[in-house]
Amino acid sequence: MKIVLGVSGGIAAYKAPELVRRLQDVGAEVRVILTPNAARFVSPLSLAAVSKHGVIIDQWGDSERGGVDHIELARWADLLLIAPATANIIAKLAVGIADDALTTYAIAHRAAVMVAPAMNTFMLQHPTVIENVERLRARGIEIVEPDSGLLACGDEGAGRLPDVPVIVERVKARFAARDLEGKRILVTAGPTREAIDPVRYISNRSSGKMGYAIADAAQRRGARVTLISGPTSLATPAGVELTSITTAKEMLDAVMQAAGSSQIVIKAAAVADFTPSAPADQKIKKQADRDEISIAFRKNTDILSELAKLKPRPFIVAFAAETGSLEANAREKLAQKDADLIVANDVSDAAIGFDSDENEVLIIGRDGSQSKVERASKFAVANRILDAVIQRLHG
Numbered sequence: 001m002k003i004v005l006g007v008s009g010g011i012a013a014y015k016a017p018e019l020v021r022r023l024q025d026v027g028a029e030v031r032v033i034l035t036p037n038a039a040r041f042v043s044p045l046s047l048a049a050v051s052k053h054g055v056i057i058d059q060w061g062d063s064e065r066g067g068v069d070h071i072e073l074a075r076w077a078d079l080l081l082i083a084p085a086t087a088n089i090i091a092k093l094a095v096g097i098a099d100d101a102l103t104t105y106a107i108a109h110r111a112a113v114m115v116a117p118a119m120n121t122f123m124l125q126h127p128t129v130i131e132n133v134e135r136l137r138a139r140g141i142e143i144v145e146p147d148s149g150l151l152a153c154g155d156e157g158a159g160r161l162p163d164v165p166v167i168v169e170r171v172k173a174r175f176a177a178r179d180l181e182g183k184r185i186l187v188t189a190g191p192t193r194e195a196i197d198p199v200r201y202i203s204n205r206s207s208g209k210m211g212y213a214i215a216d217a218a219q220r221r222g223a224r225v226t227l228i229s230g231p232t233s234l235a236t237p238a239g240v241e242l243t244s245i246t247t248a249k250e251m252l253d254a255v256m257q258a259a260g261s262s263q264i265v266i267k268a269a270a271v272a273d274f275t276p277s278a279p280a281d282q283k284i285k286k287q288a289d290r291d292e293i294s295i296a297f298r299k300n301t302d303i304l305s306e307l308a309k310l311k312p313r314p315f316i317v318a319f320a321a322e323t324g325s326l327e328a329n330a331r332e333k334l335a336q337k338d339a340d341l342i343v344a345n346d347v348s349d350a351a352i353g354f355d356s357d358e359n360e361v362l363i364i365g366r367d368g369s370q371s372k373v374e375r376a377s378k379f380a381v382a383n384r385i386l387d388a389v390i391q392r393l394h395g
């Protein structure tokens with residue numbers, strides 16, 4: 001992997017030396033181009049030291065340049081990664097302005113481009129920035145979506161540069177073997193909603209992030225992916241075919257319809273086990289003399305068990321969301337659901353499981369084998385799950 005790392009002038013530029021190191025850890029050779037503004041946030045000298053090459057700042061050449069010109073570099077590189085990417089550089093890339101070393105290089109660069117926007121939420125939400133990001137995406141440039149959280153300016157919201165391991169995982173995925181080429185994979189994600197009356201429902205805290213990450217990772221590894229999702233606020237990963245459902249019954253119907261043509265089914269959705277037996281057709285009114293109400297529930301069909309009856313049956317990956325005795329409960333569920341593999345996560349820990357950006361899982365096979373995936377981004381965990389599936393499919 002030969003990577004040109006372009007760093008533009010945002011506070012997150014301080015992560016650049018760490019990003020270079022971690023990219024090197026996974027076998028990348030890295031050359032760095034800084035915009036003059038980035039050089040105010042991060043020391044060119046430290047980037048030269050970690051990358052072991054001159055850092056380019058001035059398109060007209062300077063003492064740190066090391067004799068490599070942008071055309072030569074463009075012949076060498078497999079990937080241009082711009083992280084962090086400010087609103088300014090995104091705008092320049094969108095229209096083709098080449099007025100510094102990085103933007104001039106970007107015009108000369110011929111291989112893949114990955115851009116990680118990072119800026120204040122207000123800036124990120126500006127219609128021009130949204131439009132420019134979409135222009136880059138439409139040109140085939142991969143966008144590493146910013147994280148949400150506390151920003152350098154003290155505001156809370158979207159706009160943070162994702163953590164270095166998340167960016168490295170995306171780069172690795174870019175270069176990953178297309179080892180799922182020719183496979184059709186069905187992934188389920190998100191919650192289901194079961195109506196109590198026309199305005200109320202019961203649901204759960206699934207955000208869909210885990211399932212969407214699996215769909216995204218599988219697609220990047222060459223699979224044709226169908227994603228069946230309950231209600232979420234997530235963007236459909238590029239190249240993935242989405243079927244939206246609301247209830248567990250709709251999930252069952254959609255899964256059974258798509259499963260016949262899928263070699264692998266991965267059930268990350270949090271499907272309601274029960275549904276109100278008789279949802280009211282009018283809004284249930286509050287009554288002055290009634291302090292409690294009871295709702296009767298009946299069991300939903302277990303989708304995994306239905307899948308396991310298919311002939312020929314796909315390779316089935318179940319999930320287990322547990323709040324205690326993770327391994328024992330997961331092993332029991334694996335047997336009960338007759339799955340090939342189960343991915344167990346502890347949903348009592350707010351930092352992993354439901355609605356978090358990271359997860360930590362146990363992957364248990366029906367042959368008794370077990371491996372632990374330490375806490376990592378859901379995208380990284382998704383790739384480890386796919387590794388485990390491929391390993392088993394190949395015997």
Ligand code: PMT
Nearest residue numbers: 206207208209210267268270271303304319320321354355
């Ligand atoms: O969506 P996120 O916020 O990213 O959170 C991810 C997650 C915690 C939802 C995910 O990692 C996860 O654990 N998904 C499974 C949640 C769940 O419903 O677990 P369970 O232990 O209740 O169910 C076990 C398995 O049976 C699951 O694969 C489920 O999809 C399946 N099931 C459940 C009910 C049903 N009627 N049919 C099913 O097939």
